[in-house]
Amino acid sequence: MDMIAGFGPGYKKITVRDDVVTIPSDKIVPFSRASSATYINKSGALTIAEINEPRFEKEGLLIEGQRTNYLKNSNTPELWYYHSLLAKEYGVDNYGFNYATVTVTDSLVGTTSSYQIHSVTGENRFSLSIGETCTFSARFRGVNSRCRVHISLVIGENVKTSVDVCLEPDTGEVKAYGNKALVTFRTEKQGDWCYFETTYTAAENIDEVVCGFFITNPEDGGFSSDSSLTMTTPQIEKGPCASSFIISGNTPTTRASDMVIFSTRNNISSVPLSCLVEIHKNWDSTPNQAPRILTTIGVATNDEQLVLAFRTPTSPDVEPLPYVQFGVRSAYLSPSVKAGRKMIAGFVCNSSTEFRCCCNGYLSPVQTSSWKNTGAAHEIRIGGTSAGGERHLFGHVRNLRIWHKELTDAQMGESVE
Numbered sequence: 001m002d003m004i005a006g007f008g009p010g011y012k013k014i015t016v017r018d019d020v021v022t023i024p025s026d027k028i029v030p031f032s033r034a035s036s037a038t039y040i041n042k043s044g045a046l047t048i049a050e051i052n053e054p055r056f057e058k059e060g061l062l063i064e065g066q067r068t069n070y071l072k073n074s075n076t077p078e079l080w081y082y083h084s085l086l087a088k089e090y091g092v093d094n095y096g097f098n099y100a101t102v103t104v105t106d107s108l109v110g111t112t113s114s115y116q117i118h119s120v121t122g123e124n125r126f127s128l129s130i131g132e133t134c135t136f137s138a139r140f141r142g143v144n145s146r147c148r149v150h151i152s153l154v155i156g157e158n159v160k161t162s163v164d165v166c167l168e169p170d171t172g173e174v175k176a177y178g179n180k181a182l183v184t185f186r187t188e189k190q191g192d193w194c195y196f197e198t199t200y201t202a203a204e205n206i207d208e209v210v211c212g213f214f215i216t217n218p219e220d221g222g223f224s225s226d227s228s229l230t231m232t233t234p235q236i237e238k239g240p241c242a243s244s245f246i247i248s249g250n251t252p253t254t255r256a257s258d259m260v261i262f263s264t265r266n267n268i269s270s271v272p273l274s275c276l277v278e279i280h281k282n283w284d285s286t287p288n289q290a291p292r293i294l295t296t297i298g299v300a301t302n303d304e305q306l307v308l309a310f311r312t313p314t315s316p317d318v319e320p321l322p323y324v325q326f327g328v329r330s331a332y333l334s335p336s337v338k339a340g341r342k343m344i345a346g347f348v349c350n351s352s353t354e355f356r357c358c359c360n361g362y363l364s365p366v367q368t369s370s371w372k373n374t375g376a377a378h379e380i381r382i383g384g385t386s387a388g389g390e391r392h393l394f395g396h397v398r399n400l401r402i403w404h405k406e407l408t409d410a411q412m413g414e415s416v417e
Contacts, residue, residue: 068238074253086117093193093232103227153209243255257384263379283394293397353369
């Protein structure tokens with residue numbers, strides 16, 4: 001897997017055990033990303049991936065679209081915008097991320113209020129159009145306190161509070177106040193930390209989103225003398241899901257899109273054709289319209305398209321599921337299929353271009369198409385379509401396999417338990 005790296009035509013030397021092997025670059029899957037990025041490597045350590053360096057995590061190759069962390073100095077807690085009545089201590093967690101622990105001072109004991117830990121500054125506030133989203137994420141530990149995500153809106157000359165979302169780190173319990181219907185949230189215990197992610201959807205056009213992270217009193221009373229809250233990896237980004245942590249400096253910082261490309265030549269040519277790939281998605285609601293698993297690039301007509309992607313359902317009660325498109329025809333799985341965040345997805349197409357999509361052993365009804373081969377398409381992109389981040393996967397891929405034959409139903413029956 002070390003062979004996934006960005007470089008031009010020519011040759012590359014790789015080390016296989018004790019041997020150094022020179023191979024043509026057209027045998028390698030090119031990878032590119034125009035910025036550095038963070039990830040948690042397979043040993044569980046925070047790692048900085050440099051420009052054009054892929055990120056391999058426990059679940060596979062991480063592929064994300066472009067995102068911006070609007071919080072300044074996200075990994076430098078000494079520079080966060082604290083309320084003056086909070087005492088601060090700093091440290092480094094087991095992953096290597098910096099954190100701050102805020103403790104209430106004597107004057108706050110017994111009170112019921114909220115005090116800022118960090119927020120988006122006025123000059124860096126962002127707008128949202130109706131239906132657009134922003135996502136807050138961080139990890140917390142707490143004693144007799146809660147984390148509060150506060151969202152106010154600037155619309156014209158008016159400022160109004162929209163919603164507050166409060167997390168109790170010990171239990172993972174979350175409660176929303178205000179326009180509850182506009183937020184979704186999830187928590188996950190990660191050792192002695194509680195990971196917290198909440199997404200806000202704009203119900204109107206918003207000129208500026210005023211937002212940040214606060215410490216607030218326990219639900220059943222005021223602060224006590226030992227009330228404290230520890231926060232690390234805070235991120236506020238536009239989009240309907242959290243992405244990998246972006247270390248920002250004195251301004252909001254953007255992580256570029258991951259681009260994974262390989263040639264159609266000798267990989268995908270004509271029918272029959274079968275494909276299976278293991279997917280781990282970092283979302284429950286699609287982060288864009290039809291997030292791609294793989295797609296052909298450079299087609300001359302729509303009849304040459306080959307797409308394996310996730311469908312965006314029209315109902316919130318239906319899970320986003322993979323579908324496959326050959327030419328202008330698509331095969332969809334039954335809405336009753338439940339896959340969760342991990343799955344093995346793919347497709348099978350016979351020599352008559354009768355094809356089906358599969359997910360964790362479930363097969364769609366058969367569709368037919370006039371598709372015969374990739375035509376003018378010269379590239380296959382994994383997990384996205386363009387460097388702008390449109391239709392990116394925001395998840396992990398591994399064990400991608402393509403066969404130039406029609407697999408049986410039993411062979412297509414792989415699943416992730």
